[in-house]
Each structure stands twice: as structure tokens, then as C-alpha cells.
Amino acid sequence: MEALFLAMFKALVAGLLMGLVFALVALGLTIIFGVMDVVNFAHGEFLMVGMYATLLTAPLLGVDPVLTLPFSALVGAGLGVLCYHGLIRHLLRGPTIAQLFGTFGLMLFLRNLALMIMGSEPMIVHQGILVGKSFVVGPGIVLGATKLAAAALSLGAFWGAWWLIDRTKTGKALTATSLDKEAAMYMGISTERVNALAWALGGASVAVAGGLLVNFWPVDPNVGLLFTMIAFATVALGGFGSIKGALVAGVLIGMIVQAPPVWDAMLRLVGSDAAEGFTIHSLKYTFVYLIYFLIMVVRPQGLFGWKQ
Amino acid sequence: MEAIRNAFDFSDFPRLDMTVAGAALVFLLAFPALPHSSFAMATMIQFLMFSLYGMGWNTIGGYAGQVDLGKAQYVGIGAYTTAVMMVRWDVPFWVSMPVGMALAVGWSFIIGYPLFKLKGHYFAIATIATSLVLKDLFEVWDFVGGAKGLELPLRGNFPDFLYLQFREDYYYFYILLAMFLAGLLFINGFRHSRLGYQLRAIKDNEDVARSLGINVHWCKIKAYAVATAYVAMVGSFHACYNFNIEPEDTMSLDLSVLIAMMAMLGGAGSLWGPIIGASILVPMRSYLGSWLGGQAGLAGLDLVIYGAIIMLIAAVQPRGVWGMVEAVRGRRRGV
Numbered sequence: 001m002e003a004l005f006l007a008m009f010k011a012l013v014a015g016l017l018m019g020l021v022f023a024l025v026a027l028g029l030t031i032i033f034g035v036m037d038v039v040n041f042a043h044g045e046f047l048m049v050g051m052y053a054t055l056l057t058a059p060l061l062g063v064d065p066v067l068t069l070p071f072s073a074l075v076g077a078g079l080g081v082l083c084y085h086g087l088i089r090h091l092l093r094g095p096t097i098a099q100l101f102g103t104f105g106l107m108l109f110l111r112n113l114a115l116m117i118m119g120s121e122p123m124i125v126h127q128g129i130l131v132g133k134s135f136v137v138g139p140g141i142v143l144g145a146t147k148l149a150a151a152a153l154s155l156g157a158f159w160g161a162w163w164l165i166d167r168t169k170t171g172k173a174l175t176a177t178s179l180d181k182e183a184a185m186y187m188g189i190s191t192e193r194v195n196a197l198a199w200a201l202g203g204a205s206v207a208v209a210g211g212l213l214v215n216f217w218p219v220d221p222n223v224g225l226l227f228t229m230i231a232f233a234t235v236a237l238g239g240f241g242s243i244k245g246a247l248v249a250g251v252l253i254g255m256i257v258q259a260p261p262v263w264d265a266m267l268r269l270v271g272s273d274a275a276e277g278f279t280i281h282s283l284k285y286t287f288v289y290l291i292y293f294l295i296m297v298v299r300p301q302g303l304f305g306w307k308q
Numbered sequence: 309m310e311a312i313r314n315a316f317d318f319s320d321f322p323r324l325d326m327t328v329a330g331a332a333l334v335f336l337l338a339f340p341a342l343p344h345s346s347f348a349m350a351t352m353i354q355f356l357m358f359s360l361y362g363m364g365w366n367t368i369g370g371y372a373g374q375v376d377l378g379k380a381q382y383v384g385i386g387a388y389t390t391a392v393m394m395v396r397w398d399v400p401f402w403v404s405m406p407v408g409m410a411l412a413v414g415w416s417f418i419i420g421y422p423l424f425k426l427k428g429h430y431f432a433i434a435t436i437a438t439s440l441v442l443k444d445l446f447e448v449w450d451f452v453g454g455a456k457g458l459e460l461p462l463r464g465n466f467p468d469f470l471y472l473q474f475r476e477d478y479y480y481f482y483i484l485l486a487m488f489l490a491g492l493l494f495i496n497g498f499r500h501s502r503l504g505y506q507l508r509a510i511k512d513n514e515d516v517a518r519s520l521g522i523n524v525h526w527c528k529i530k531a532y533a534v535a536t537a538y539v540a541m542v543g544s545f546h547a548c549y550n551f552n553i554e555p556e557d558t559m560s561l562d563l564s565v566l567i568a569m570m571a572m573l574g575g576a577g578s579l580w581g582p583i584i585g586a587s588i589l590v591p592m593r594s595y596l597g598s599w600l601g602g603q604a605g606l607a608g609l610d611l612v613i614y615g616a617i618i619m620l621i622a623a624v625q626p627r628g629v630w631g632m633v634e635a636v637r638g639r640r641r642g643v
Contacts, residue, residue, distance in 0.1 A: 039429040090623035096428050097375050098626035101572055104565060105618025108611050115608035221608075225561065229440065232433050286444040289437040296434050297422040 019254020
């Protein structure tokens with residue numbers, strides 16, 4: 001029984017930490033969707049670019065990976081604006097199908113460009129003040145410093161995004177555009193500039209998430225798809241366009257992904273063969289997809305969604 | 309009777325279209341007799357397969373306008389049904405193919421009922437999710453070989469028409485060509501069918517279609533089932549042609565997208581669109597892939613070019629190559 005509680009507690013803590021990073025990954029997607037109703041299939045590839053940005057600049061500048069985050073944010077924002085002006089703006093004139101395919105093309109393009117430049121070998125940050133350090137919180141509960149820092153910084157980034165959108169004039173323009181584009185235009189808001197800003201914000205937040213993630217998650221050119229799907233599931237669960245929803249749903253999804261050890265502990269408790277649990281482990285992301293599907297069908301507006 | 313007449317009724321196409329189509333058909337029929345490399349033959353078979361995939365996708369994605377990015381799961385169901393039945397119970401292809409199609413269509417009804425409550429982006433992403441779930445399940449399901457997949461047993465006596473095992477590729481080519489022509493005729497009939505018109509009404513304006521008494525939800529499910537039947541049929545063929553299937557190459561997202569791209573590039577919602585798309589994309593993909601793949605440091609360049617082309621088409625002409633042709637024709641008629 002004790003082992004089960006311990007496993008549950010561990011899963012909760014690990015899920016919380018992982019979930020905060022997932023939430024930051026999803027934040028950019030939900031901002032872009034909220035402002036302009038465009039689903040970005042290349043979202044995971046933006047994350048990958050952020051991961052590589054941190055990975056490559058840290059040794060180049062000779063600083064700790066954590067300190068390169070502003071640079072990652074800059075790269076992400078630049079990429080977002082570039083994509084908006086180079087591609088998305090032109091897609092908006094066409095039907096929905098064109099937006100889907102356009103961003104899908106962007107995904108293929110970025111992923112394979114990374115493959116050409118970086119090769120297919122997975123890479124991870126090896127040196128840094130956080131790497132390899134951990135805190136022992138309780139019996140059998142070890143927190144990796146990288147994950148802890150990532151979760152804390154992710155909360156900070158969320159606070160920043162909330163402050164920007166809720167407390168500044170620029171944020172009001174963003175909200176106004178997402179509520180009613182035409183009316184916002186009449187009020188003298190340059191929706192073109194707001195859209196570009198949404199892409200910059202989206203790109204920056206997901207690139208920061210990538211910079212945090214690469215401290216404990218190896219990066220390779222194909223890392224994007226998994227995170228795109230996780231971000232879709234998170235955004236769908238939280239509600240398309242909702243920032244609070246992204247935070248709550250991210251944590252929930254993180255806990256689902258970390259749940260399999262609890263299942264193992266339960267099996268051990270009833271004296272069953274633990275090998276059975278292996279399937280559950282390899283299916284943990286399948287549950288995320290499944291949840292996305294169920295949420296979309298049962299409650300399309302998600303937990304906190306306001307857009308239909 | 310009328311359905312058959314519809315299938316052979318190409319009268320709404322200008323003579324130029326039919327001349328080009330006739331020439332293409334003659335070329336296809338004669339292709340194995342022409343001097344060709346085995347690589348060219350393999351590319352031609354790929355072309356026919358992807359044309360059929362695209363034709364199927366076109367019913368739901370083109371005529372009905374519902375962007376489906378999860379077609380690979382039905383390729384997988386078709387391929388796995390054939391493979392499992394052949395490996396375990398020695399069932400010939402011509403029996404397992406209809407069974408695979410029936411299973412896929414049955415599954416498409418189960419998935420389609422909740423799926424078509426969604427629209428636009430939501431629908432597209434949900435189709436991806438369902439396809440990924442099925443792929444993940446197949447990867448851990450021991451009965452179908454898990455992530456390693458299944459290998460079809462070689463029966464030894466070539467040519468084997470019952471089990472579709474041949475040493476020479478042109479047998480596969482002609483069988484697939486027959487499927488291709490049957491599929492083309494079916495789609496041509498489908499265009500003129502009641503469902504075909506209903507779907508186009510739904511694509512133009514769903515609310516108006518509903519107010520005209522069309523059962524939108526049920527029509528979409530039916531179109532989805534038609535698309536599924538095509539894709540599953542080719543999936544079964546794929547299993548026999550490749551002798552070896554695994555979840556990664558029959559059910560991956562890349563395949564789903566490739567299927568949709570054939571129709572998108574050529575022109576979704578037109579009869580020739582998927583064929584034009586496949587005739588451009590498939591040779592480009594295989595030749596570019598073999599040419600660049602061999603050179604160190606350039607792996608991935610073919611897909612980079614792919615991605616760039618998709619972006620360009622989506623931004624410039626979302627109606628694809630056929631959209632361009634029609635735009636030119638419209639201008640000429642206008643003058």
C-alpha cells in the first residue's frame with residue numbers, strides 16, 4: 001500500500017513539473033489560435049528550433065544553457081514573425097484547407113531543414129549548472145534540478161504572458177482582435193501588426209519552452225510531432241484560445257503521461273505480473289491522443305474555452 | 309443501370325481533356341512493353357497506388373470539403389487484414405481484400421459518427437489523433453507482429469494470381485491498373501450520383517444544404533466510407549506487393565499527409581486532380597529521393613523541397629494544378 005502511495009506522489013510531482021513545461025509549449029499555440037483562428041501544424045518544429053538554439057548557443061557564447069533563454073526567445077519570435085509575413089498572411093486569403101496545408105508544408109520544411117543541417121543524431125545539453133544535480137525531497141523522491149528550474153521558469157513565462165495580455169495596452173489590442181477583428185480594425189487597431197505580434201509571442205514562448213526542455217529531453221529533427229500533438233491535446237482540453245486553460249490542461253496532461261508507474265505499483269499490489277505494465281508505458285502518449293479525441297467530441301470548447 | 313451509364317459518362321469534359329486522358333491510358337497500357345528500368349516500373353506502381361489513394365481522399369476531402377489527415381489508419385487496416393489472413397490462415401488476396409475493405413469501412417463508421425460532429429481544424433486534428441492511436445495500438449499488439457510488423461510467406465510457385473505473388477513487376481502493374489480504371493469509373497459515377505451532388509452542396513454551404521433537407525452528418529459519413537474503401541483496397545495490395553508491412557510505413561502520419569497532398573496538389577474536388585497530383589509528386593519524390601538520398605549531407609533535401617512546394621501551392625493556388633487550368637480556361641472563355 002505504501003509503495004502505491006509513494007508511486008502516486010511521485011507521479012503527481014513529476015507530472016506537475018512536466019506538465020508546466022507542456023503548458024508553456026501549448027501557450028504559443030493557444031495565443032495564435034485565439035487571435036486569428038489559425039492552427040499551426042509547425043508548432044512542434046518551432047519548439048525544435050528553440051531547443052537547437054539553446055543547445056548551439058550555450059557552448060558558442062560560453063555561458064550556461066539557462067542564460068541563453070532570452071536568445072532562444074528572440075529566435076522564436078523572429079521565426080514567428082518571418083512565418084507570419086512570409087506564409088500565413090498569404091494563406092489567410094484562401095480556404096481553411098489552404099491554412100492546414102500551408103502550415104503542414106512549413107512543418108515538413110523546418111523538420112527536414114534541421115535534418116540536413118544538424119543530422120539525425122539526438123543531442124542534449126551535457127554541461128551546465130543544473131545538469132546532473134538533484135534534490136532529495138523525501139524517501140525515494142528525487143527532483144532533477146533541470147526539471148525543477150524548467151517548471152519554475154515556465155510559471156514565470158506564464159505570468160509574463162498573462163501580464164502582457166491582461167495589463168498592457170498591446171495586450172488589450174490582442175484581446176480585442178481575437179474577440180472581433182472587424183470592430184478592432186474600426187477602433188484603429190492595426191490587426192496586421194497584432195497578428196504578427198501574436199506569432200512573435202507564440203514563437204517566443206514555445207522557443208523558451210524548447211530551451212528549457214533541451215536540458216533534460218534530447219533533441220532531434222523529429223522531436224516536433226509528439227509535442228505538436230501534446231500541444232493540440234493541451235489546447236483542446238483547456239479550450240482553444242484560453243491561457244488559463246492551457247496552464248491547467250498542461251498540468252493534467254503531464255500527470256497523465258507520468259501515470260504509468262502508478263499502474264505498475266497497483267499491479268504489484270494485487271500481485272500481478274509486472275511485465276503486463278510494459279504495454280501501458282509504451283502507450284502513455286496514446287492516452288494523450290485519445291483524450292484529445294474524446295474532449296473534441298464531448299466538449300469541443302474544452303474546460304475554459306470561449307471560442308467555438 | 310443509371311449508375312453504370314453515369315460511370316462511363318465523360319461528356320461534361322471538353323474534347324482536349326479526353327484526348328489527353330486517352331493518350332495517358334494508351335501510355336499506361338503500353339508502359340511494360342516500353343524499355344524501362346525496374347526503378348521506373350516501381351515508380352509507376354507507386355504512381356497508380358497514390359492515384360487511387362488520392363481518388364479516395366478526394367471524395368471526402370475534395371467533393372465534401374472535409375480535410376481528412378488520418379487516412380493512413382485505413383491503409384493499415386487493409387494491409388494488416390490481408391497480411392494477417394495470409395500469414396495465419398492462408399487466405400488468398402481476393403478474399404482478404406474485400407474483408408479488409410469491409411473491416412475498414414466498419415471502423416470508419418464507428419470513428420466517423422463522432423468525428424463528423426467536428427468541423428474545420430478540429431476535424432482535421434481529430435483525424436490525426438485517431439490515426440495515431442490506432443498506429444500506437446498496432447505497435448504493441450503482438451497478434452499483428454507489433455512494431456516489427458508482418459512478413460508475408462513466399463509460396464514459391466510464380467506467378468501466383470490467387471495470392472498475388474509474382475516475380476515480375478508487370479503482373480502487379482496490370483492488376484493495379486485494372487483497379488485504377490475501375491476506381492476512376494466509380495468516381496466518375498460518384499460525381500453524378502445523388503451523394504455526389506449532396507456533398508458539393510455541403511461543401512458550398514452546410515446550413516443551406518441542411519435547410520434543403522440533406523442529412524449532412526450521414527452524407528459525410530457515407531463519403532468517408534467510400535474514401536475508406538479505396539484506401540483499404542490499395543492497402544491490401546500494398547501488403548502483397550511489399551511482402552512486408554509494419555505500422556511505421558502503413559499507418560504513419562506522413563502517409564496520411566501524402567495521400568491528401570496528391571489530391572490537393574492536383575486539385576481537390578476534380579476528377580483528374582488526384583491523378584495529376586500523383587503524376588507530379590510520386591516521380592519527383594522517388595527520383596529526387598534516390599538522387600539526393602545517396603549524397604551525404606543532403607538527406608532530407610527532397611522533403612525540404614516538398615515542404616516548400618506545399619507552402620507555395622497553399623499560398624498561391626489552393627485549388628491546385630487543376631485550379632490553374634480552369635482559371636486559364638475561364639479567362640479564355642471570358643475573352
